[in-house]
Amino acid sequence: xxxxxxxxADDVKVEAMKVFASTVNTLSKGDIYVRIFHTNNRSSxxxxxxxxxxxxxxxxxxxxxxxxxxxxxxxxxIFTAAYLFEDLEHMDRATDSEIMAEVFDRVAATGIRVxxxxxxxxHQLFLNQTIGSMEESSALAGLKLCSSCYPGSYDACKxxxxxxxxxxxxxxxxxxxxxxxxxxxxxxxxxxAEECIDSIKTVILTGHQIESINPVISEATWRMLNDKQxxxxxxxxxxARSYMETEVLAREAKIIGELAQKYGVQVLVPCKAGLLQxxxxxxxxxxxSAVWGEDTYVRIHAASEGM
Numbered sequence: 001x002x003x004x005x006x007x008x009a010d011d012v013k014v015e016a017m018k019v020f021a022s023t024v025n026t027l028s029k030g031d032i033y034v035r036i037f038h039t040n041n042r043s044s045x046x047x048x049x050x051x052x053x054x055x056x057x058x059x060x061x062x063x064x065x066x067x068x069x070x071x072x073x074x075x076x077x078i079f080t081a082a083y084l085f086e087d088l089e090h091m092d093r094a095t096d097s098e099i100m101a102e103v104f105d106r107v108a109a110t111g112i113r114v115x116x117x118x119x120x121x122x123h124q125l126f127l128n129q130t131i132g133s134m135e136e137s138s139a140l141a142g143l144k145l146c147s148s149c150y151p152g153s154y155d156a157c158k159x160x161x162x163x164x165x166x167x168x169x170x171x172x173x174x175x176x177x178x179x180x181x182x183x184x185x186x187x188x189x190x191x192x193a194e195e196c197i198d199s200i201k202t203v204i205l206t207g208h209q210i211e212s213i214n215p216v217i218s219e220a221t222w223r224m225l226n227d228k229q230x231x232x233x234x235x236x237x238x239x240a241r242s243y244m245e246t247e248v249l250a251r252e253a254k255i256i257g258e259l260a261q262k263y264g265v266q267v268l269v270p271c272k273a274g275l276l277q278x279x280x281x282x283x284x285x286x287x288x289s290a291v292w293g294e295d296t297y298v299r300i301h302a303a304s305e306g307m
Contacts, residue, residue, distance in 0.1 A: 001024075001032055001033065001034045001035070001057050001058065002034075002035055002037055002056060002057050002058065003017060003020070003021065003034055003035065003036050003037065003057070003058040003059070003060060003215075004036075004037050004038075004039060004042075004047050004050070004056045004058065004059045004060070004061075005017060005036065005037070005038060005039075005047075005059070005060045005061055006038070006039050006040060006041075006042055006043065006044065006047065006061050007038075007060075007061065009038065012244060012247045012248060012251070013060060013061075013118070013120075013213065013244065014036070014038075015243070015244075015247065016118065016240045016241070016243050016244035016247070017036050017060055017240065018036065019236075019239060019240040019243045020034065020215075020236045020237055020239070020240035021034035021035070021036055021236075023235070023236035023239050023240065024232055024233060024236040027232040027235060027236060028229065028232045031229065031232075032229060032232060032233070034058075043061075044059075044061035044062050044063075044066050045066055045069070045070050047059040047061050047062065048061075048062045048066060048067065048070050048112070048216065049070070051111075051112050051216055051217065051218050052071075052110070052111045052112055052218070054218055054220065056218075057217060057218055057221050058215060058216065058217045058218075059215070059216055060213060060215050061213065062213065062214055062216050063079075063120075063211070063212060063213050063214055064076045064079040064103075064114070064212075064214055065077065065079060065080055065152075067107060067112070067114070067214070067216075071107070071110045071112075073106070073107065073110070074291050075106075075291060075292050075293060075296070076103070076107075077152060077291065077292070078288075078291075078292040078296060078297060078300065080152025080153070080155075080156070080209065081152060081155070081156070081159070081209075081279070081283055081288075081297060082152075082155070082156040082159040082160060082208040082209055082279045082282075082283075083159070083208055083209075083272075083275065083276050083279040083280070083301070084209075084210075084297065084300055084301055085210050085301070086207075086272065086276065086301075087122075087207055087210075088119055088122070088210065088245060088249070091117065091119070091210050091212070092117075092241075092245075093303070094300060094301075094303040095116070095117040097303035098303070099299050099300055099303045100117075100300070100303060108219045108222075110219075111218065111219050111220070112216045112217070112218060112219055113216060113217050113218070113219045113222040114214045114215075114216055115214070115215045115216065115217055115233065115234065115237055116214065116215050116234075116237040116238070116241055117212045117214055117241070118212055118213050118214070118215070118240070118241050118244050118245075119210065119211075119212055119241070119244060119245045119248055119249075120187075120211040120212055120213055120248060121187045121188065121189065121210075121211050121248055121252060122187070122188075122207040122208075122209070122210050122211070122252070123156070123185050123186055123187055123206070123207070123208055123209040123210075123211070124185070124186075124187075124188060124203055124204060124205050124206055124207065124208075125140075125145065125160075125162075125183055125184070125185050125203070125204040125206050125208075126183050126184050126185075126186070126191050126200050126202070126203050126204075127143070127182055127183035127200070127201060127202040127203075127204070128176045128177075128179070128181075128182055128183060128199045128200060128201055129182060129201050129202065130201045130202050130266050131202060131268070133268065134204055134268045134269070134270035134271065135270075135271050136271075136274060137160075137161055137270075137271075137274030137275045137277075137278050138161065138274075139270075140160050140161045140162045141161050141162070142162075142163060143162045143163065143182050143183055144162070144163050144164075144165050144180075144181045144182050144183070145157045145162045145163065145164055145165065145181060145182065145183045145184055145185055146164075146165060146172055146175060146176075146181045146183070146184035146185070146186075147164035147165060147166055147185075152209070153185065154166075155282070155283075156185060156208060156209055157185055158282060159208075159278065159279040159282040159283065160185075160206065160208060160275060160278065160279070161275075161278055162183075162185075165180070165181050171196075172184055172196050173196035173199065176196050176199035176200070177196070177199050183202075185206075185208070185209075187211065188203075188252050188255045188256065189251070189252075189255065192255060197259070197263055197265075198263075200259070200263070200265050201265065201266060202265065202266040202267075202268060203256070203259055203265055203266070203267050203268070204268045204270055205256075205267065205268065205269050205270070206270055206272075206275065208275070208279070215237060217233075280297070280298070280301070283297045284297075
């Protein structure tokens with residue numbers, strides 16, 4: 001069984017793929033043999049198309065947003081919403097819930113089977129100024145935040161109570177330095193890549209949007225497997241998921257430690273109750289339910305309760 005990725009060989013996702021492959025090979029005792037293939041000249045959308053067309057069996061570079069755009073399933077754009085999941089543990093429980101199974105079945109009708117949900121990191125807020133505290137969600141009111149290019153970023157900023165600003169041709173470093181924006185929302189590793197650490201005075205660990213990748217397989221191939229083979233693959237994916245989560249969380253903790261200790265950045269942990277309520281109210285607008293389905297945000301958010 002071929003598993004494709006365009007990630008660099010030293011990427012944590014590739015290491016998790018190796019864990020998956022090794023585990024499948026061990027569990028199946030050779031009945032299924034997974035090989036990992038690298039392709040540097042194909043995007044995640046192209047790999048997704050390859051799985052749909054049957055030229056590849058599995059791909060590990062897709063996420064539900066990519067699938068939403070590629071397969072014309074706009075209802076999947078809900079996975080860019082702020083606080084759809086409160087944290088990683090919440091996302092893991094929800095991934096194994098009935099409503100998420102329904103989502104994956106809906107995608108399967110297009111020719112691909114979403115097999116799992118692997119954590120890639122959480123979006124935080126980065127400010128070019130210090131603030132007293134984050135005990136009240138109103139502390140973000142009026143803050144001009146850079147809205148990144150990922151779908152849903154603009155609405156995520158508004159759901160947090162801030163004012164989103166599109167960057168245009170300016171770099172984040174320039175905008176943060178001159179005060180055109182007062183902050184940005186993005187992944188921890190992205191803010192370090194932007195080389196604007198010197199302009200950052202505060203990081204607020206909102207964790208408002210969780211990024212993930214979704215291993216996918218051709219639905220035709222999936223149907224050809226017997227139940228025992230499917231269980232081997234799903235068990236191996238869960239083991240690899242745990243590996244990747246551990247590695248990504250360790251990487252994020254290291255970055256936060258460096259921001260605080262090396263650069264003197266103020267690190268704030270907000271009280272999430274107000275932010276969660278604020279986000280729920282924002283996404284209750286009719287324009288969201290018209291695309292996502294009535295009460296879908298609430299249903300997915302509550303999917304892990306009682307599990």
